[in-house]
Amino acid sequence: MNMRKHRIWALPLLVGCLVILADQISKTWIVQSLGPETMRQFIPVIDDTVRLAYSHNTGVAFSLFQGMPQLLTLTSLSIVAGAIYFYITQLPNRHLFVQIILGLILGGAFGNIIDRVRLGYVVDFIQVGWFPIFNLADSAITVGAALLMVQFLLEEIAHRHDDRSVVLQ
Numbered sequence: 001m002n003m004r005k006h007r008i009w010a011l012p013l014l015v016g017c018l019v020i021l022a023d024q025i026s027k028t029w030i031v032q033s034l035g036p037e038t039m040r041q042f043i044p045v046i047d048d049t050v051r052l053a054y055s056h057n058t059g060v061a062f063s064l065f066q067g068m069p070q071l072l073t074l075t076s077l078s079i080v081a082g083a084i085y086f087y088i089t090q091l092p093n094r095h096l097f098v099q100i101i102l103g104l105i106l107g108g109a110f111g112n113i114i115d116r117v118r119l120g121y122v123v124d125f126i127q128v129g130w131f132p133i134f135n136l137a138d139s140a141i142t143v144g145a146a147l148l149m150v151q152f153l154l155e156e157i158a159h160r161h162d163d164r165s166v167v168l169q
Helices: 003-033 069-089 098-118 134-169
Strands: 044-047 051-059 122-128
Touching: 003 044, 003 051, 003 098, 003 122, 003 134, 069 098, 098 122, 098 134, 122 134
Parallel strands: none
Antiparallel strands: 044 051, 051 122
């Protein structure tokens, strides 16, 4: 692999590793602080609106598909493979913004995969109002996906701008 190909992986790997590290440290801390039983103790962050609450999630977002850790692990790994393929073949992977996006998504995915393989469930602990409990890995995936949509919008705007300038010439 030449040096150019290495450059498109350095930042995603760094961001991904930082996300995994922060995710796993935060989960370890919450288990030590509020475990071993789930949903028994809470740490208020902003009144009772935002609080930390230790929970096991054997499903995916919004606790869907409970009790299928092997299927969810395989699905997560397939999504990771798809994200990597898309990054290599479709995205402007030399852009720092895109590299950060990939790092967030992969770091979040692997943070939760580590839990599923090691524990058989994902440790969730951030509770905001009525919204389902989530963790830092979920947040990284969500932020990465939102930024990917912004990237697509920016590319579309640039593409339309380029089309207009050709017409105007």
